[in-house]
Amino acid sequence: MENFKVLTMAEMMANGEKPEVLFWVGCAGSFDDRAKKVTKAIAKILHATGVKFAVLGTEESCTGDPAKRAGNEFLFQMQAMNNIMILNGYEVTKIVTGCPHCFNTLKNEYPSLGGNYEVLHHSQLLQQLIDSGKLKVAGGPFKGKKIVFHDPCYLGRANNEYEAPRSVIQKLDIYLTEMKRSKANGLCCGAGGAQMFKEPENGVKDINVERAEEALQSDPDVIAVGCPFCNTMMTDGVKNFNKEDKVQVKDIAELIAEAIDIK
Amino acid sequence: MISSILFTILLIIGVILFTKKIREVIRNIQLGRKLDLSDRSSERWATMARVALGQSKMGSRPVAAFFHVLIYVGFIIINIEVIEIIIDGVFGTHRVLSFMGGLYDVLIGSFEFLAIGVLAACFVFLSRRNIIKLRRFHMREMTKWPKSDANIILFTEILLMSAFLIMNACDYQLQMLGAEHYSRATGIVGAFPVSSMLLPMISGMSIDSLIILERSCWWFHIIGILAFLNYVPYSKHFHILLAFPNTYYSKLTPKGEFTNMESVTNEVKLMMDPSAAVPSVDPNAAPQRFGAKDVKDLTWKQLMDSYSCTECGRCTSSCPANLTGKLLSPRKIMMDTRDRLEEVGKNIDQHGADHDDGKSLLGNYITEEELWACTTCNACTEACPVNIDPLSIIVEMRRYLVMEQSSAPTELNGMFTKIENNGAPWQFSPADRMNWANED
Numbered sequence: 166m167e168n169f170k171v172l173t174m175a176e177m178m179a180n181g182e183k184p185e186v187l188f189w190v191g192c193a194g195s196f197d198d199r200a201k202k203v204t205k206a207i208a209k210i211l212h213a214t215g216v217k218f219a220v221l222g223t224e225e226s227c228t229g230d231p232a233k234r235a236g237n238e239f240l241f242q243m244q245a246m247n248n249i250m251i252l253n254g255y256e257v258t259k260i261v262t263g264c265p266h267c268f269n270t271l272k273n274e275y276p277s278l279g280g281n282y283e284v285l286h287h288s289q290l291l292q293q294l295i296d297s298g299k300l301k302v303a304g305g306p307f308k309g310k311k312i313v314f315h316d317p318c319y320l321g322r323a324n325n326e327y328e329a330p331r332s333v334i335q336k337l338d339i340y341l342t343e344m345k346r347s348k349a350n351g352l353c354c355g356a357g358g359a360q361m362f363k364e365p366e367n368g369v370k371d372i373n374v375e376r377a378e379e380a381l382q383s384d385p386d387v388i389a390v391g392c393p394f395c396n397t398m399m400t401d402g403v404k405n406f407n408k409e410d411k412v413q414v415k416d417i418a419e420l421i422a423e424a425i426d427i428k
Numbered sequence: 429m430i431s432s433i434l435f436t437i438l439l440i441i442g443v444i445l446f447t448k449k450i451r452e453v454i455r456n457i458q459l460g461r462k463l464d465l466s467d468r469s470s471e472r473w474a475t476m477a478r479v480a481l482g483q484s485k486m487g488s489r490p491v492a493a494f495f496h497v498l499i500y501v502g503f504i505i506i507n508i509e510v511i512e513i514i515i516d517g518v519f520g521t522h523r524v525l526s527f528m529g530g531l532y533d534v535l536i537g538s539f540e541f542l543a544i545g546v547l548a549a550c551f552v553f554l555s556r557r558n559i560i561k562l563r564r565f566h567m568r569e570m571t572k573w574p575k576s577d578a579n580i581i582l583f584t585e586i587l588l589m590s591a592f593l594i595m596n597a598c599d600y601q602l603q604m605l606g607a608e609h610y611s612r613a614t615g616i617v618g619a620f621p622v623s624s625m626l627l628p629m630i631s632g633m634s635i636d637s638l639i640i641l642e643r644s645c646w647w648f649h650i651i652g653i654l655a656f657l658n659y660v661p662y663s664k665h666f667h668i669l670l671a672f673p674n675t676y677y678s679k680l681t682p683k684g685e686f687t688n689m690e691s692v693t694n695e696v697k698l699m700m701d702p703s704a705a706v707p708s709v710d711p712n713a714a715p716q717r718f719g720a721k722d723v724k725d726l727t728w729k730q731l732m733d734s735y736s737c738t739e740c741g742r743c744t745s746s747c748p749a750n751l752t753g754k755l756l757s758p759r760k761i762m763m764d765t766r767d768r769l770e771e772v773g774k775n776i777d778q779h780g781a782d783h784d785d786g787k788s789l790l791g792n793y794i795t796e797e798e799l800w801a802c803t804t805c806n807a808c809t810e811a812c813p814v815n816i817d818p819l820s821i822i823v824e825m826r827r828y829l830v831m832e833q834s835s836a837p838t839e840l841n842g843m844f845t846k847i848e849n850n851g852a853p854w855q856f857s858p859a860d861r862m863n864w865a866n867e868d
Contacts, residue, residue: 357804
């Protein structure tokens, strides 16, 4: 990053320090070019709001979510136990993720394997920062724009969190609109359950096209997402309708980072 | 006297047959794997009260919800009348509960209004299925039997309610004519706000003909109810009973939390640390397969789910895979599980417990293509009005395919390999994980 250095847990420990929160970047957030922008936005917000955070860096490994959803319980538990060993080694107590899949797995499926942490999705941390007054958001470049939020399955239905992302977006003085299928009735982007890593089965339509079509019907300026997979799927879906010049697909963290104009 | 004996015999036969079938269903459900759901009982009671009794999840489709409540309330409350019918039938009395006086009038009167409500709802539901032809009632898995099943139930309810109203109308007329055994010195017993409207149709009939009609409807009503009772366990209508235990045993953990397989945990612990303390395994126990190939590999709760399914199709109509034309239908997963379980049960009855018919749920009923189309989005579990969980069955079968058969789609095998080799589902070096922090 330009203005600050992102520290790893190892570096912090070497300095004899402990972070408030571990930022679990995730594989998409580490390697996917589009998702890396979201990762940077989250890091910038954490830095700007004075949250002392660290990442695992090269010690981070896949949570095992796609393996587990695809039925490979062995691989999932191998990943989980290795990750838990590292997390517990650093005495991590609080984690924020940039991905609802990592969030769900760390929060719900690690405890019975020995990994007990307070786990937050980044929308929840943003809401906490706003509520505590550390993060001040007012309008900015999105003021008056029409934004529709696409619920990630693993944040919404899977963990019953529908309000945090919405309340964060609403701080942008925007017009928040809803799709016909939203919140508990939201339609998946098509990438969950390891579908991200394979071609879909034969059908008449791709799921992301179905969902992008629905999002575009609300005629938004921005489709807001909270998941790197949804981001890819919705971006591709919007392109399918040749609307990429008119409608942006952006993660909540990017919207906030741009609105508070931090470098 | 003869009618009392006949009635008692019929009643006993009806109850015995019903009990026999219920025992068979319980036996079949117990074929599933053990699962301890004895925890969190107060939450469980609350869930049952809210979801089954209060029908809280029906409201997402208001038209269906409204008419369903009519049938539910109507059909259940009107069956209080059955208590009286049974006492009258066994002891040869007539309207034995009429000693309640004013309260009795209120009850009978309100039953009549409910009967009209049930009739209206049945006609609405028949038209949704057969005239409007709602899409979810006409999908691939809605073959001949599931369609007829729904229609049979609706027609039966129409006949039962009609018989109830005609019976009351005749009774009212007989009371007014002062017929012996019907009229009382104290005046008219019961209130007949709806059936009294039928009086013009029977006004010319003699007392004898009225008695024959009234008795026919009475017998039809009670025989119909006994027959219906015995039809229920073979039908999608089983949900009227199973909705209660099934919601009681609902999944209470977050929808996104999948079970961690204990058998795998033990092996992984040993792999990582050969001296790890893991529970010792009984060497004589038959090895359990990873995941599910057949119904016996599923838990008893998953099997109970299948019997509780009323094939409404809310799951399938909200499934992203199904909506976009893929083969997967969560409703079909449940119907297949139930059909296969019934088949396994019949095999046990006919050939003994160890019989192997060479068939299995996965393969003969459910195909791999269906399973791999699932996005695990939980739309199906959210939509189900009785908290059935088709997703857990899909995942159990994926586990079998991956861990016992190594037959995941090629791309997924590639993804597994990448996670194993470089700790990410894509081909990137772990050394590059921090690159994002140094770009820009």
